[in-house]
Amino acid sequence: MGVLTYTDEHTSSVSPARTFKASIVDSHNLMPKLLPDATKSINIVKGDGGAGTIKSISFIKGDDFVKHHINELNEKTLTYKYTLIEGEGISDKIEKVSYDIKFEGSPDGGTISKMTTTIYTHGDFELKEKLKAGKEEVLGLYKVVEVYLLKNPDAYI
Template identity: 45%
Template structure:
């Protein structure tokens, strides 16, 4: 098994507590609402959202993938950290055992937040991941984050 890791940072005007609530804690309800073409549904298969929970995300008709299953590894509401793994689905492309995402929201000096993310791709055997595949996934994640940010900016009383 190989491991490929990359880190990203996204700056937003939204404070950490508000962004964590919308993006992580309420994301399963909010994301299909604000990006309906990308996400068809999110359903819990096991658990209630805490560590060990497994949820199935079905993508919209325009997506190149059908579904993924996420396993929640850790949720820390006080420190605004969230960790989950993609453990099943066609997004693993028969080349990945799993993908683990570790997200932390920290306060920024201007009252907003900095979202720090570490993505770990666990490959099957000696398979190498193409940089363009990582870039495409990174751009989709950024687009999703920015969609939530735009929603919160347009709806300041939402959370």
């Protein structure tokens, strides 16, 4: 088994608590509204939304979907850890992908989102293009949420 880990950061002018609530805690409601051309639905398959929950995300494109297992969701520390366990991204080469996300305050009152991604592979091989596409998708999601929160200053207070 191979293991590949990388980190990424995103800054925003929106506070960490609002960003966390919108992009993590209420993502199952907000993302299909903000991305109707990409996201068909986000459903909780098992659990109450916290640790141990399994979420299924269905995409508009074909029969594409992913399932996430939530390992930790902590609203006090603004940390979120989950593992992609099934669907798009999992293959004969990729066993699972784990994400560790932390939202911290920036000096200007905004947010620094730090994400560590760990990809567990069946054997060793290069994932350069897949990594680039995944990073761009995540950054795109952060930007969509940020725009929504800036346009709706009373949302997720």
